[in-house]
Amino acid sequence: MNDAIIEAASVHKTLGAGAGQVEALRGIDLSLQRGELALLMGPSGSGKTTLLLVLGCMLTPTSGSVTICGQPTKDVDKEGLAKLRREHIGFVFQSYHLFPTLTAAQNVQLALDIRGERGRAAVKKSREALAMVGLQNKVHSLPQQLSGGEQQRVAIARAIVANPSAVLADEPTAALDGENGQAIMKILKSIAQERSRAIMVVTHDPRVVPFADRIIHIEDGRLVDANESEYKHLPKVTALKM
Amino acid sequence: MRLALTLASRNLFHDRLRFIATLVGIVFSVVLVMIQMGLFLGFGQMVTTMIDHATADLWVVPKGAKCFEDPSLLDARLANRVRNVDGVAGVVPLVIGFSDWRQESGEMTPVFMVGVDLREPGLQPWNIVDGTVEALSERGALAVDRSYFDRLGVNGVGSTAEIRGKRVKVAAVTDRIRSFTTTPYVFVDLKNARMYTGAPPDRASNLLVRLKQGTDPEKVAQSIRAEVGDAEVLTNGEFQSRSRSFWLFGTGAGAALFAGALLGVIVGTIIVAQTLYSSTKDHLGEFATLRAMGSSNSYIYNVIIYQGVLNAVIGFCVAAAIGLVVVEATARSALPIVITPSLMAGLSALTLIMCVISAIGAIFRVVRTDPATVFMR
Ligand SMILES: Nc1ncnc2c1ncn2[C@@H]1O[C@H](COP(=O)(O)OP(=O)(O)OP(=O)(O)O)[C@@H](O)[C@H]1O
Ligand SMILES: [Mg+2]
Numbered sequence: 001m002n003d004a005i006i007e008a009a010s011v012h013k014t015l016g017a018g019a020g021q022v023e024a025l026r027g028i029d030l031s032l033q034r035g036e037l038a039l040l041m042g043p044s045g046s047g048k049t050t051l052l053l054v055l056g057c058m059l060t061p062t063s064g065s066v067t068i069c070g071q072p073t074k075d076v077d078k079e080g081l082a083k084l085r086r087e088h089i090g091f092v093f094q095s096y097h098l099f100p101t102l103t104a105a106q107n108v109q110l111a112l113d114i115r116g117e118r119g120r121a122a123v124k125k126s127r128e129a130l131a132m133v134g135l136q137n138k139v140h141s142l143p144q145q146l147s148g149g150e151q152q153r154v155a156i157a158r159a160i161v162a163n164p165s166a167v168l169a170d171e172p173t174a175a176l177d178g179e180n181g182q183a184i185m186k187i188l189k190s191i192a193q194e195r196s197r198a199i200m201v202v203t204h205d206p207r208v209v210p211f212a213d214r215i216i217h218i219e220d221g222r223l224v225d226a227n228e229s230e231y232k233h234l235p236k237v238t239a240l241k242m
Numbered sequence: 243m244r245l246a247l248t249l250a251s252r253n254l255f256h257d258r259l260r261f262i263a264t265l266v267g268i269v270f271s272v273v274l275v276m277i278q279m280g281l282f283l284g285f286g287q288m289v290t291t292m293i294d295h296a297t298a299d300l301w302v303v304p305k306g307a308k309c310f311e312d313p314s315l316l317d318a319r320l321a322n323r324v325r326n327v328d329g330v331a332g333v334v335p336l337v338i339g340f341s342d343w344r345q346e347s348g349e350m351t352p353v354f355m356v357g358v359d360l361r362e363p364g365l366q367p368w369n370i371v372d373g374t375v376e377a378l379s380e381r382g383a384l385a386v387d388r389s390y391f392d393r394l395g396v397n398g399v400g401s402t403a404e405i406r407g408k409r410v411k412v413a414a415v416t417d418r419i420r421s422f423t424t425t426p427y428v429f430v431d432l433k434n435a436r437m438y439t440g441a442p443p444d445r446a447s448n449l450l451v452r453l454k455q456g457t458d459p460e461k462v463a464q465s466i467r468a469e470v471g472d473a474e475v476l477t478n479g480e481f482q483s484r485s486r487s488f489w490l491f492g493t494g495a496g497a498a499l500f501a502g503a504l505l506g507v508i509v510g511t512i513i514v515a516q517t518l519y520s521s522t523k524d525h526l527g528e529f530a531t532l533r534a535m536g537s538s539n540s541y542i543y544n545v546i547i548y549q550g551v552l553n554a555v556i557g558f559c560v561a562a563a564i565g566l567v568v569v570e571a572t573a574r575s576a577l578p579i580v581i582t583p584s585l586m587a588g589l590s591a592l593t594l595i596m597c598v599i600s601a602i603g604a605i606f607r608v609v610r611t612d613p614a615t616v617f618m619r
């Protein structure tokens with residue numbers, strides 16, 4: 001059995017048009033494995049977000065291919081790509097992107113609702129997902145009543161409630177203090193390990209490095225073999241129990 | 243409740259000011275349409291009051307007569323020939339026309355005379371509240387509606403005035419027989435009517451024909467047509483719709499009412515479309531998030547359409563409440579606004595269609611946005 005959840009081959013992505021055109025990705029080959037937590041690091045503007053969105057089928061590559069769980073995404077239309085995301089991908093963003101008028105539980109439940117999962121079972125699943133991120137006491141809170149760390153945990157619960165094969169997170173800890181950032185990474189790590197999901201986290205934050213199984217470096221739209229020595233001194237976090 | 247509906251309602255009620263603006267728009271537009279159409283129905287009912295209250299199965303009217311109030315005359319002697327047609331139970335000539343009413347004070351008011359042979363069922367005043375129909379056969383006796391007392395300078399049975407130099411006396415008072423024009427109706431005996439309107443003794447405005455039970459009006463009408471030359475023979479229903487279409491469409495009154503209603507629909511749709519569009523624009527991030535979560539486009543359209551439908555339901559309920567107040571308030575006026583269940587049903591459908599159509603612009607806005615751009619910042 002192939003453990004690759006997401007595979008990218010020679011992916012190029014040009015953004016913008018005319019004079020403002022930028023080649024954000026210039027030939028990316030990458031494979032994201034079941035059970036691993038990979039970090040995607042690189043300078044600002046290097047194409048991290050672009051790559052994450054391409055891997056998550058939110059952007060289509062200008063050339064090259066992306067395969068999700070063995071399914072090629074070439075020539076798949078927008079509704080088809082939405083279906084692929086629904087079946088395989090969960091996103092987490094730096095600014096949470098929660099629905100401000102819905103409670104924590106409803107935010108999570110929405111991920112099931114769009115999949116046609118409704119009723120008691122959906123409510124139960126949402127509660128469980130919130131419990132997994134330690135928010136069993138906040139199910140009825142609105143996002144504005146939650147701290148940043150709590151909001152991000154709701155976003156993670158929403159991303160994982162439907163059991164996607166991969167979770168793609170764009171700077172999930174950037175808006176959080178150290179302690180909250182660590183808590184988020186612990187949750188993501190445990191999802192990778194215990195549920196054997198593929199997790200990719202875009203980050204600038206060296207403090208999350210210990211959680212990584214692998215660090216992918218990107219510079220100017222290309223993956224580079226980076227000198228990892230700057231992080232070598234950090235202890236590795238391996239087995240994790242929540 | 244469906245989560246999509248919850249999301250729609252929260253989005254809708256979240257921005258109170260915008261929601262109120264939307265409601266005002268919908269309510270304004272629905273009430274405007276309701277009043278215009280209610281006036282249309284009210285007017286449509288008013289203009290056939292006389293025909294509705296006549297005891298007639300068929301009408302013989304002068305060729306080309308457009309409505310009950312048409313001043314043209316026909317040969318009154320046709321009545322004898324019509325009376326002999328098989329199936330006819332009775333024929334009553336009717337004389338109508340304008341005349342001038344001179345109050346005791348000398349003030350002049352135009353009035354509309356309705357004169358019919360009072361010994362036979364034809365077109366007698368109804369809703370008599372004082373005096374009797376029988377008293378009308380006396381010389382100079384007439385019936386007026388109490389809503390016109392001020393206009394006619396009278397105060398009940400026994401009051402006097404002058405028409406064409408002849409002394410007249412109120413012998414009966416009716417209630418709520420109002421004209422849709424500003425001219426009061428005055429009921430008189432046939433003979434008096436000729437005198438007051440100047441119609442020659444051998445002329446009449448219409449002939450009211452009663453049929454024997456069980457006869458086919460269409461068939462008898464056919465036989466009567468053979469007897470009356472170029473005069474027209476209409477069933478009660480035909481005369482009603484002819485009168486109605488003359489007053490509503492021949493005069494442009496109906497077109498004006500419909501134009502007002504159309505304006506209401508257009509203004510309402512634009513207001514709702516505008517607020518729904520701007521609300522959707524404010525929530526583009528949320529729609530992009532839904533898209534990133536893998537939601538289908540139709541799920542997103544549903545959220546937007548639910549907002550439109552919620553607007554429609556709430557707006558319609560408020561408008562309907564206002565409409566009922568308006569109906570109540572105008573019930574006793576010269577031109578009551580009539581709101582029927584089918585008008586209500588039509589209006590609710592119209593409101594719904596209006597709000598769903600307004601959602602189209604918002605949906606296009608979402609479709610036009612690439613959700614990825616929301617996450618590229
Ligand atoms: N719509 C666009 N049109 C043109 N160029 C764009 C557009 N969006 C992004 N870019 C450019 O593409 C490149 C990659 O952007 P991207 O957002 O992927 O970088 P990033 O690594 O995520 O940066 P950051 O760390 O600041 O988030 C940048 O040079 C950016 O300026
Ligand atoms: Mg970025």
